[in-house]
Amino acid sequence: MRPSGRAPDQMRDIEMIPGFSAHAEGSCLVKFGRTHVLVTASLEERLPPFLRGKGQGWVTAEYGMLPRATHTRGNREAAKGKQSGRTQEIQRLIGRSLRAVTDMTALGERQITLDCDVIQADGGTRTAAISGAWVALRLALDHIHKTTPFATDPLTMQVGAVSCGVHGGQAVLDLDYDEDSTAGTDANFVLTGGGGIVEVQGTAEGAPFDEEMLLRLLRLARIGCDEIFAAQRVATGR
Numbered sequence: 001m002r003p004s005g006r007a008p009d010q011m012r013d014i015e016m017i018p019g020f021s022a023h024a025e026g027s028c029l030v031k032f033g034r035t036h037v038l039v040t041a042s043l044e045e046r047l048p049p050f051l052r053g054k055g056q057g058w059v060t061a062e063y064g065m066l067p068r069a070t071h072t073r074g075n076r077e078a079a080k081g082k083q084s085g086r087t088q089e090i091q092r093l094i095g096r097s098l099r100a101v102t103d104m105t106a107l108g109e110r111q112i113t114l115d116c117d118v119i120q121a122d123g124g125t126r127t128a129a130i131s132g133a134w135v136a137l138r139l140a141l142d143h144i145h146k147t148t149p150f151a152t153d154p155l156t157m158q159v160g161a162v163s164c165g166v167h168g169g170q171a172v173l174d175l176d177y178d179e180d181s182t183a184g185t186d187a188n189f190v191l192t193g194g195g196g197i198v199e200v201q202g203t204a205e206g207a208p209f210d211e212e213m214l215l216r217l218l219r220l221a222r223i224g225c226d227e228i229f230a231a232q233r234v235a236t237g238r
Helices: 085-099 125-147 211-236
Strands: 014-018 026-032 035-044 058-065 111-120 159-167 170-173 185-192 197-204
Touching: 014 125, 014 211, 026 125, 035 125, 058 085, 058 125, 085 111, 085 125, 085 159, 085 197, 111 125, 125 159, 125 185, 125 211, 159 211, 170 211, 185 211, 197 211
Parallel strands: 058 111
Antiparallel strands: 014 026, 026 035, 035 111, 159 170, 159 185, 185 197
16 A cells, blocks of 8 residues: 555646746646646747857756755755755756757747746655646747747647656555655656657666566556646646
């Protein structure tokens, strides 16, 4: 039995609230159970130096946790003067995931920055951030298209992410903190609506896992991402 009482292939309740931020070109408050992440997409008419004059755009991400997103207060990284290695790794993952489904040439010479701020954490913050970031990006592109129409839609397909793991010897979907903190294996899957795999992060916290377990976790991830994709379509009206 999982601590939450969920079935092995059962996601937490998913909620995506589009347009949560009044000022951003696109935004989404995404909830995976008690994990809540606010994602805003901001249009910036500037590019990294290596892309200037190449007729291409860029999608990037920043990630952070509010001080009381967890059970005890964490210091703001800005107060420390530097980001942790975990923060840098997660925001790079978010950026890679969104760029995998974005046509940079169709985007044109503009940059969209996705800010992912964890309001409340209960496991799976990076996967919730990626899933909500797609909604924020979709809404931002729709906003741009109203005034400066794209010849081709820059967003080629959906992308979502979910965690899976081995808890109590059983493969389970969408780990919350209680499961994640005691899991024998912890994995994150980033999948596209077209069935592709963008990234897999898998770690054995104890005994190694075999190929069959990896495939079992992947099958669970596909079940979870199908629910995420459905929630994304509802949130964006597509």
